[in-house]
Amino acid sequence: MLKKVYPERNSDDPSRALLEKRGDLYYPTKEFQKKAWINNGKIYKEAEKAPIKFWEKLAKEIYWQKKWKKAFLHKPPYFEWFSGGKLNLSENCLDKNIPKLKDKIALIWEPESETETANRIFTYKELFQEVNKLANALKKLGVKKGDRVGIYLPMIPEIVVSMLACVRIGAVHTVVFSAFSSQSLKVRLQDTEAKVLITADGYYRRGQIINLKQNADDGINETKVEKVVVVKRAGNEVLWREGRDFWFNDLTKDESDKCEAESMDSEDPLFLLYTSGSTGKPKGILHTCGGYTVQTKVTGKFIFDFHNQDIFWCTSDPGWITGHTYTIYSPLLNGITTLLFEGAPDWPTPDRWAKIIEKHKVTIFYTAPTAIRMFEKYGAEILKKYKFEKLRLLGTVGEPIDEAAWLWYFNEAGKGRCPIVDTWWQTETGGILITSLPGIGPFRPAFTGLPFPGVRFDILDEKGKSCSGEKEGNLVILPPFSPGLLRGIYKNPEKYLETYWSQYGKNVYFTSDGAYKDKDGLIRIIGRVDDVIKVAGHRITTGELEAAINSHFSIDESAVIGIPDKIKGEAPIVFAVYKNDKNKEELKKELIDKIKKEIGPIALPKEIYLVEDLPKTRSGKIMRRILRKIFTGEELGDLSTLANPEIIEKIKNLM
Numbered sequence: 001m002l003k004k005v006y007p008e009r010n011s012d013d014p015s016r017a018l019l020e021k022r023g024d025l026y027y028p029t030k031e032f033q034k035k036a037w038i039n040n041g042k043i044y045k046e047a048e049k050a051p052i053k054f055w056e057k058l059a060k061e062i063y064w065q066k067k068w069k070k071a072f073l074h075k076p077p078y079f080e081w082f083s084g085g086k087l088n089l090s091e092n093c094l095d096k097n098i099p100k101l102k103d104k105i106a107l108i109w110e111p112e113s114e115t116e117t118a119n120r121i122f123t124y125k126e127l128f129q130e131v132n133k134l135a136n137a138l139k140k141l142g143v144k145k146g147d148r149v150g151i152y153l154p155m156i157p158e159i160v161v162s163m164l165a166c167v168r169i170g171a172v173h174t175v176v177f178s179a180f181s182s183q184s185l186k187v188r189l190q191d192t193e194a195k196v197l198i199t200a201d202g203y204y205r206r207g208q209i210i211n212l213k214q215n216a217d218d219g220i221n222e223t224k225v226e227k228v229v230v231v232k233r234a235g236n237e238v239l240w241r242e243g244r245d246f247w248f249n250d251l252t253k254d255e256s257d258k259c260e261a262e263s264m265d266s267e268d269p270l271f272l273l274y275t276s277g278s279t280g281k282p283k284g285i286l287h288t289c290g291g292y293t294v295q296t297k298v299t300g301k302f303i304f305d306f307h308n309q310d311i312f313w314c315t316s317d318p319g320w321i322t323g324h325t326y327t328i329y330s331p332l333l334n335g336i337t338t339l340l341f342e343g344a345p346d347w348p349t350p351d352r353w354a355k356i357i358e359k360h361k362v363t364i365f366y367t368a369p370t371a372i373r374m375f376e377k378y379g380a381e382i383l384k385k386y387k388f389e390k391l392r393l394l395g396t397v398g399e400p401i402d403e404a405a406w407l408w409y410f411n412e413a414g415k416g417r418c419p420i421v422d423t424w425w426q427t428e429t430g431g432i433l434i435t436s437l438p439g440i441g442p443f444r445p446a447f448t449g450l451p452f453p454g455v456r457f458d459i460l461d462e463k464g465k466s467c468s469g470e471k472e473g474n475l476v477i478l479p480p481f482s483p484g485l486l487r488g489i490y491k492n493p494e495k496y497l498e499t500y501w502s503q504y505g506k507n508v509y510f511t512s513d514g515a516y517k518d519k520d521g522l523i524r525i526i527g528r529v530d531d532v533i534k535v536a537g538h539r540i541t542t543g544e545l546e547a548a549i550n551s552h553f554s555i556d557e558s559a560v561i562g563i564p565d566k567i568k569g570e571a572p573i574v575f576a577v578y579k580n581d582k583n584k585e586e587l588k589k590e591l592i593d594k595i596k597k598e599i600g601p602i603a604l605p606k607e608i609y610l611v612e613d614l615p616k617t618r619s620g621k622i623m624r625r626i627l628r629k630i631f632t633g634e635e636l637g638d639l640s641t642l643a644n645p646e647i648i649e650k651i652k653n654l655m
């Protein structure tokens with residue numbers, strides 16, 4: 001692939017630059033540094049000396065109903081943070097901000113349609129009232145502390161209200177991304193045994209109404225869901241079952257706007273969020289109350305440098321962890337204004353995202369490399385008229401960002417003057433754990449930066465030896481880990497042990513990412529070393545795609561590989577062994593439908609090849625490495641372990 005090189009642009013207005021270049025690295029200017037919460041390296045030294053003590057100090061940033069007894073307790077592979085402490089995340093987001101900020105805007109909602117004028121802006125007080133009303137309504141539906149509640153909602157304010165209402169009464173929310181299929185919803189609801197689901201009639205996507213209620217109706221079949229709460233959003237016709245279905249507004253309108261926040265133990269379950277598993281069955285990642293809340297508060301404060309006047313736009317759907325932590329909880333914990341946009345950032349015009357930044361005077365913008373590459377594809381010309389006067393910090397997350405995309409983001413979105421925090425983390429870590437801090441730097445394109453203070457990382461070789469120099473290895477986290485790291489996989493302790501704590505033993509958390517450090521210790525993430533592929537930043541395993549494809553009656557077996565894609569970062573390619581009784585084009589269409597139905601449109605492959613057989617070893621293992629090389633046209637190398645070499649030519653002929 002041709003490497004794009006962008007000339008670097010100086011700030012439009014040098015007097016407003018927040019960044020300066022020294023050698024290959026960028027540093028915040030004195031101006032930016034002066035105002036930042038963290039502006040010198042002392043914090044790293046302090047944290048390194050005594051990480052547990054350091055986190056105890058940070059824990060004082062939030063409100064505890066009762067102080068913890070023990071800061072960190074390690075029983076490998078399990079651990080606890082702030083055990084014995086009592087708190088409530090919703091109380092921290094709302095009640096504790098009200099005295100000072102009651103009329104301050106907590107949430108700005110931007111609908112997809114530019115002509116829709118619905119005024120949906122919530123002050124802290126208004127959000128508090130809505131949350132309390134729903135919390136009371138949920139209690140009346142029979143939801144109790146510890147019960148799981150499914151949330152299958154689009155990007156509308158009610159998703160924020162619903163999550164906070166669950167948290168308020170100690171119910172464990174499980175948000176299912178609204179573009180996931182009814183089948184994906186079902187699997188999650190079955191695993192959690194939720195009795196209540198909150199959903200909507202429909203939602204808008206690129207001008208079309210998607211009938212979400214229909215998906216929800218299909219998804220709750222064969223589950224324990226007894227009550228369905230439905231938000232009226234799109235006004236589309238829906239099927240209704242009396243006694244089971246309730247309109248959100250009917251339930252909440254006469255409720256009291258006061259509902260005492262449940263007192264939660266630090267290690268009580270807070271929420272479950274599913275991420276794709278290797279064999280098709282998703283894993284319910286468990287986060288708990290105390291550690292997650294502390295980490296969410298302070299990572300936002302230190303990494304996005306949240307200050308009172310900030311308007312933060314994180315483009316992630318709350319259906320993903322980025323949406324949980326940084327679209328919703330972190331900005332609210334820090335008492336700032338968060339923006340939720342219902343639609344796609346390039347609809348109805350490619351500069352929709354730029355218009356939103358201007359319209360709402362966004363100060364911090366956080367998005368994924370996929371979105372950046374898409375904006376880049378539309379060209380810089382359309383951005384000329386936008387000044388982004390208020391923008392002061394940019395962030396990126398979800399997949400490695402290459403240098404060209406970094407520079408484009410820096411030049412065109414940041415106008416050559418805003419720092420970029422490249423933030424590494426995972427659904428499992430609950431919050432950002434590697435990045436350069438904006439008030440310190442340095443920023444180096446394509447490198448995420450240093451571990452967050454108080455978190456110990458290492459890069460290990462296959463044998464468990466620390467890699468020296470710039471050698472690549474596996475990224476791991478060492479004790480005391482971080483307060484927000486997952487506490488388990490719901491109802492699956494074996495999988496928890498096997499996935500995270502078996503590679504290097506029970507004391508070392510295995511991230512499944514490959515990485516290396518530069519001479520300054522800045523970490524570069526290379527990508528996953530397992531069967532996860534990141535398609536447009538979304539996490540998909542080859543195993544779950546294969547399971548979906550293999551469930552088609554005309555398919556014997558299949559292999560999926562991830563290949564580099566200009567916009568999406570990676571894209572799946574399918575090789576499927578088919579029974580020769582069908583029209584090939586028809587079968588391919590059916591496979592596409594199958595994937596949409598089993599997973600959702602995010603997992604659609606770039607190409608499907610119907611093949612007679614797959615390259616296999618003598619013991620029957622599929623050699624995906626060879627498939628990848630056939631696809632990219634690389635030299636195939638040593639084929640001596642291959643049991644069926646004759647298949648290579650046949651597959652090549654299909655390309």
Ligand code: WT7
Binds near residue numbers: 423426427511527534
């Ligand atoms: C995987 C986790 C939590 C954020 C959303 C993704 C990759 C994440 C970066 C980054 C390079 C990154 C890793 C990680 N990843 N951030 N800044 N640079 N790679 O959460 O879906 O659980 O995926 O995303 O491979 O393991 P997720």
